[in-house]
Amino acid sequence: MSASLIKRLDEKYQLRHFAWVIVIIASIIQMVGSTIRNVFGVMVDPMSQTFGWSQGQIGLGYAIAALCTALFSPIAGIMGDLMGARKAMAVGTVLFLIGMIWTASASSIIEFYISYGLVLGIAQSIYLVPIVPAVVGWFKRGTGIGTGAMMVAWSIGPALSIQALAICFEYFGWQNTFLIFGILGSIVIAICLLFFYDSPEKKSSLPYGWLSTDDKSEMKGMLWNSNNQKLIYKTDSFWHLINIHFWGCVGHSVILVAAIPMAVNQGISLVTASGVLSIIAITSILSRFAAPIIGDKYGSKPIIFLSFLGQGLSVLLLLNATTVFDFYLFAVLFGLPYGGEGTVVPVINKQYYGRFPMGTTYGWQLFGAGIGMAIGGLIPGIVFDVTGGYVFAIWVSAISSLWGAILVLMLSNTKKMIVEYST
Numbered sequence: 314m315s316a317s318l319i320k321r322l323d324e325k326y327q328l329r330h331f332a333w334v335i336v337i338i339a340s341i342i343q344m345v346g347s348t349i350r351n352v353f354g355v356m357v358d359p360m361s362q363t364f365g366w367s368q369g370q371i372g373l374g375y376a377i378a379a380l381c382t383a384l385f386s387p388i389a390g391i392m393g394d395l396m397g398a399r400k401a402m403a404v405g406t407v408l409f410l411i412g413m414i415w416t417a418s419a420s421s422i423i424e425f426y427i428s429y430g431l432v433l434g435i436a437q438s439i440y441l442v443p444i445v446p447a448v449v450g451w452f453k454r455g456t457g458i459g460t461g462a463m464m465v466a467w468s469i470g471p472a473l474s475i476q477a478l479a480i481c482f483e484y485f486g487w488q489n490t491f492l493i494f495g496i497l498g499s500i501v502i503a504i505c506l507l508f509f510y511d512s513p514e515k516k517s518s519l520p521y522g523w524l525s526t527d528d529k530s531e532m533k534g535m536l537w538n539s540n541n542q543k544l545i546y547k548t549d550s551f552w553h554l555i556n557i558h559f560w561g562c563v564g565h566s567v568i569l570v571a572a573i574p575m576a577v578n579q580g581i582s583l584v585t586a587s588g589v590l591s592i593i594a595i596t597s598i599l600s601r602f603a604a605p606i607i608g609d610k611y612g613s614k615p616i617i618f619l620s621f622l623g624q625g626l627s628v629l630l631l632l633n634a635t636t637v638f639d640f641y642l643f644a645v646l647f648g649l650p651y652g653g654e655g656t657v658v659p660v661i662n663k664q665y666y667g668r669f670p671m672g673t674t675y676g677w678q679l680f681g682a683g684i685g686m687a688i689g690g691l692i693p694g695i696v697f698d699v700t701g702g703y704v705f706a707i708w709v710s711a712i713s714s715l716w717g718a719i720l721v722l723m724l725s726n727t728k729k730m731i732v733e734y735s736t
Contacts, residue, residue: 332451332521338505344470345498354573359487372694376687381434383683390676393443394537397511405439406502413495417488446671454522457609461602464656468598479587537670541734550725555681562685564714571693592644597652604653613661618721623650625714664727
């Protein structure tokens, strides 16, 4: 029975195609890379207790990291298009190791800003931006399921590590935890890169979903060139997606940074409060997987709109959250739309722009996202330092996501490509 099931799955999804190896590798790298950003809320109170830094000062480190990721994302995208995702990620991995070790030994706020903010911020852009377009390039068809499987790692990484890191912070200190995670994470990424190929052509393979009836000219992806990239720049949707990324990331970065401090401020223990981010991560697994698949089949625009709308409305529950149940209920209702908010973007890029290399385009989109993460991550600490609470920060988060939902309506229809490339 099980053998028959596996055979049917293999026939339907071509499980032995090397594209799935690429998806697994990308998922592991995304899992390691996304954790440090998404568990930042766990670090706030331990660092404040260790050094006496205010929440606003610590939040600035998060903002600097997000800003550096944003500013370097277009460059990381160009690096991926020109030198290949594998080489670009190798550079990012070296920076990741340096940044993690340096952050673990930081003893001043300025040193923390440089190690965590500057070095890790740039590292994250280099090993996270090129990999997504590279994975999409392995798929002629089935982009949604491939992207969804990869994007699940953005939830699984934090889901597996948030509680573990919170416990490690309490028992071993955040410095030792950072040091160990940095070394082990770098080793894992380095091993993964040994088996990574930038494209089907580099592996002498065909893209996943390619049929014998397809035009042979489509067997290979297009080569990047500046003239065709300029055609993408001229589309309204290119700029709308950057703007949408910005507002969405303002909305959820406020929560990623402040959810745990909000709960701790209500007298909830750090380990219990860390469950808020764990539940968000676990809940978002479903939407991270499903959103790209649904978007690929029925159109990405409605999925993005509903995700932004749900993200903005669910945040309002925090205005009256005082108990563990309140915070955990919020985490469930927020996690579902949060998971679908950005994971469908690689799919909509392919719907708009075809198989043209997307590193540069995706890099600019993450530029908008990073600026939003920087601003959103900075707001909660400043608001708390000034007002002693988080009410204003909650409203900023909600309004940002709802405004993003309105901007989604301005996107072009996804039923056909919006660019005609020059040959």
